Amino acid sequence: MLLLSMTASAAEWTRSASINTSVVYSDNINLASTGKESEVNGILTPNITLHGRGARANLDLVGALEINSQGGNNDSVNPRLQADANAELYERVVFLDLNATATQNAIDPLAVTGTDNLSNRGNKTTTYSYRISPYLKHRYKGLAEMELRYTYNQLNHSESTVADTSSEAFNLSIDSGSDFAKGTWGIDTNRRTTDNDQGEVSELNSLDLRLGYRINRQWRINGSVGNESNEFASVQSSRDGSRWDIGATWTPSARTVLDFGIGERFFGNTQRLSLSHESRRSVLTASFTHALTDSTALLSNQVVFLVTDQFGQPIIDPVTGDPFLISGNLATIGTSTFVDERLALSYTLEGRRTRLTLNADMSDQTFQDSNREVTLRGLGASLSRTLSGKVSADVGLNWNQQEESGTGNRESDTWRLQAGLNQRLGQKTNLRLNYIYTDRSSNQAGQSYEENKLALTLIHTL
DSSP: OOOHHHHTTSSSSEEEEEEEEEEEEEOOOOOOSSSSOEEEEEEEEEEEEEEEEEEEEEEEEEEEEEESSSTSSSEEEEEEEEEEEEEEEEEEEEEEEEEEEEEEEETTTTOOSSSSSSOOOOOEEEEEEEEEEEEEEEEEEEEEEEEEEEEEEEOOOOOOOSSOOOEEEEEEEEEOOTTOOOEEEEEEEEEEEEEEETTEEEEEEEEEEEEEOOEEEEEEEEEEEEEEEEEEEESSSOOEEEEEEEEEEEETTTEEEEEEEEETTTEEEEEEEEEEEEOEEEEEEEEEEEEEHHHHHHHHHOOOSSSBBTTOOBOOOOOOSOOOOOOOOOOOOSSSSEEEEEEEEEEEEOOOSSEEEEEEEEEEEEEEESSOOOEEEEEEEEEEEEEESEEEEEEEEEEEEEEEESSSEEEEEEEEEEEEEEESSSSSSEEEEEEEEEEEESTTTTTTEEEEEEEEEEEEEE
8 A cells, every 4th residue: 555655646626615504404304104203413524535646546436424323233333435546656557546436225125214324223233444456567569468457355244243255356367459450359267255154055166268349330249259267156057168248339420339249158048238429518418237146246236426427517516415225225235145236317408598318227136046036117207407506406206116926925025306596695605405205005904104204404515
């Protein structure tokens, strides 16, 4: 770390810090189906944003500490962190990537959790993730380029009921060099092991040969063939075998890229799609993946704070002043390996004073150690508008559905309406009023509730 600090010492730094003070009222603090109880709580949230750019090192850090007055069995202190750093330790040869996150997640995402940390259900844990990834790169003139990478990841949870895990990954990639203008080739070999306190949980190994050919400026075909050998708890008939993939990339312009393909692995047919289209005022993205994964991998790649918007512009203050939301986009936090079919769509339209965002997502998760299947679906729409030089407003509507079959039979639908108003009081001070209505219906007893929540927040930039 000392070497990284010395490397980044000559960087250009941008810093910001603020303190958010909130008063939050809930008419159903226990998220109960009957017998609602109201409560008023205070929240103090100091936060800092730090960005550094240097010739051989970069750093992006956003950190916040949410301190609430709720007390009891709930966590009164909830940290949030998104830190990413990279450095070139030896010119064009030795590199280092670092990542650290801290955020709150639902222990059982299919049970009642609430929108934020202010509820008495206790169904949450703070997840701390640390990742270090040194790697070597070498160019064999115009013939080939090689990258050898090692990645260690540690995942810890504040609640003892959730198992801590660690993983190690070795990746070797050899890609064709600049001498191969039209026809390209590559070799990938990967090994990833995941362990918890009780021992090894899974081991995933793969070896693939990639081939590609550029037909013209717009079209490129690509494909791969390989083999995988895996070890994990499974009730399925197969865990490894040969695999293949074939597809194409269409680039009609510099602002539009479409990549798609089909293939086959031991668990069946696979599909993939990635679409990105940008215009002067809109951005459309879509992705579909069909992969073998686990909650350790997904939690390790969580994005806690967004540092850029959909148009790639820096977000000046990623900490909005609203109470931190609890993430519940997983079917479980555990050690099970599952096949994840995941779809994500997003569209953003920006005018001079108005921004509209639409999004949709779906995840079908088939667990390998049982006959459990979980489907997560979501739709969302948000609209923000600048009303004057000092006043802005925003409104959003979200729907989430969860379905479980096999080992359980849980279903739930959650609607969430949010509306906010922002008033600039001075050059460094803003006032925000935010209202959230949540309606959750479930086929399980005690898992349905309605809640009205109102938060008044004073945001002061230091």
